[in-house]
Amino acid sequence: MLKRIVGLALIAILALGLLPNVSAQEGENICGTDEEATVTFIAGTVGSEHEVAVTLGNRFMEVCPNITVNVVERPTSTTETLAQYQQFFEAQSGELDVFQIDVAWPGLVAEHVLDMNEYLDEEFLGQFYPGVLAGYTVQGRLAAVPWFAGAGMLYYRTDLLEKYGLDVPQTWDELYTAAKTIQDGERETNPDFWGFVFQGHAYEGLTCDALEWQASSDGGVIITPDGVVDVNNPNAIEIFDKIASWVGDIVPEAVLTFQEEDARAVWQAGNAAFMRNWGYAYTLGQADDSVIKDKFDVGPLPGKEPGMSAATLGGWGLSVSKYSDNVDAAVAFVKWVTSIDQQVWFTLQRSEQPVQPAVYDAPEIQEQLPFILAFKDVLNFATPRPTAVAGEQYARVSELYYTAVHDVLAGSKDAATAMADLELALADLGFELP
Ligand code: GLC
Numbered sequence: 421m422l423k424r425i426v427g428l429a430l431i432a433i434l435a436l437g438l439l440p441n442v443s444a445q446e447g448e449n450i451c452g453t454d455e456e457a458t459v460t461f462i463a464g465t466v467g468s469e470h471e472v473a474v475t476l477g478n479r480f481m482e483v484c485p486n487i488t489v490n491v492v493e494r495p496t497s498t499t500e501t502l503a504q505y506q507q508f509f510e511a512q513s514g515e516l517d518v519f520q521i522d523v524a525w526p527g528l529v530a531e532h533v534l535d536m537n538e539y540l541d542e543e544f545l546g547q548f549y550p551g552v553l554a555g556y557t558v559q560g561r562l563a564a565v566p567w568f569a570g571a572g573m574l575y576y577r578t579d580l581l582e583k584y585g586l587d588v589p590q591t592w593d594e595l596y597t598a599a600k601t602i603q604d605g606e607r608e609t610n611p612d613f614w615g616f617v618f619q620g621h622a623y624e625g626l627t628c629d630a631l632e633w634q635a636s637s638d639g640g641v642i643i644t645p646d647g648v649v650d651v652n653n654p655n656a657i658e659i660f661d662k663i664a665s666w667v668g669d670i671v672p673e674a675v676l677t678f679q680e681e682d683a684r685a686v687w688q689a690g691n692a693a694f695m696r697n698w699g700y701a702y703t704l705g706q707a708d709d710s711v712i713k714d715k716f717d718v719g720p721l722p723g724k725e726p727g728m729s730a731a732t733l734g735g736w737g738l739s740v741s742k743y744s745d746n747v748d749a750a751v752a753f754v755k756w757v758t759s760i761d762q763q764v765w766f767t768l769q770r771s772e773q774p775v776q777p778a779v780y781d782a783p784e785i786q787e788q789l790p791f792i793l794a795f796k797d798v799l800n801f802a803t804p805r806p807t808a809v810a811g812e813q814y815a816r817v818s819e820l821y822y823t824a825v826h827d828v829l830a831g832s833k834d835a836a837t838a839m840a841d842l843e844l845a846l847a848d849l850g851f852e853l854p
């Protein structure tokens with residue numbers, strides 16, 4: 421009897437003693453540290469990106485009251501964002517701990533950020549698509565934990581296609597005809613109406629759009645994975661001249677300065693029939709106060725022939741700076757933000773492509789964002805920018821490319837001249853001529 425009582429007491433003591441310990445351990449795992457710490461997170465600002473990052477910071481602070489998350493805004497342009505980050509990195513500044521990193525940059529930032537393989541276990545990383553992880557890996561080092569993926573998509577006004585008796589265009593020529601028909605009709609009552617908007621400013625966004633025009637026309641991929649320049653061919657020249665001829669016709673001249681949000685402003689005001697953009701514009705267009713709510717849908721971009729659609733692979737990950745003074749808290753924050761529950765919430769807010777299969781399985785996403793499921797496969801077939809082959813030279817490659825395409829759109833060069841010049845400029849960087 422005594423033995424039993426002692427035994428039970430022991431169990432009770434053990435249980436009492438152990439339980440708080442277990443939860444303290446769990447607490448420690450989630451927050452990374454029991455000490456007070458501040459994590460400064462640079463994120464945003466396209467669409468609701470900044471607002472969502474701030475909400476994530478606030479939610480994390482509720483879970484981990486010892487940690488303060490301070491969210492600062494990045495510039496809207498990914499090209500300017502990179503320039504700003506490079507300054508922080510060069511200064512080896514500990515001011516910023518967590519960086520939102522474009523999928524185009526791992527090779528450009530890897531030396532300044534932690535190898536997340538060393539901080540996150542296989543079970544956690546095993547939840548991501550291996551291909552997406554590979555995209556953020558540079559020489560075996562995981563430069564960022566994938567946050568979301570992106571793919572270029574065609575937004576189209578279902579009400580207007582119906583009004584003018586048109587089908588969703590599958591080719592660029594069909595897009596032109598449909599855009600022109602709708603624009604001509606709508607202009608009678610709305611002088612601000614345009615057929616098609618996209619990202620035409622001279623920056624990384626134009627690299628994404630132009631790669632889609634090229635790849636969907638069997639016109640090459642800028643630089644092939646084995647290092648051959650791939651821009652100067654009849655198909656690429658034809659599509660670049662074609663899109664340039666639309667500027668001032670079905671595309672506003674201001675497109676030459678348009679980033680994502682400028683295109684969305686025209687579209688969401690109800691002033692465009694078609695838009696090329698990323699997934700984030702979907703939830704914003706479906707907001708209760710949006711004039712296009714329930715009047716649009718999204719699908720694959722057109723191609724030269726039906727079925728030749730291409731989508732540039734976009735997306736962002738989260739990196740922890742090597743110069744951070746709060747590594748434990750910063751890693752914990754990144755891990756929490758990219759956990760499945762938060763990713764489901766994030767996807768419902770931002771309608772960007774998830775990077776973990778489990779997020780696609782969430783019933784809320786299947787119900788509210790069916791297009792996300794339709795694009796699930798895009799992660800397998802999306803066209804990557806030549807970041808891997810260009811490595812540290814990628815920023816220069818992209819700059820040469822978007823500048824050349826911008827010249828064509830602006831009418832200062834024809835595509836044949838621009839592509840011949842570009843080919844030589846890329847060869848000067850050390851890539852092979854075809
Ligand atoms: C989106 C994409 C990113 C791309 C950028 C270009 O943010 O996710 O990968 O570089 O657009 O503007």
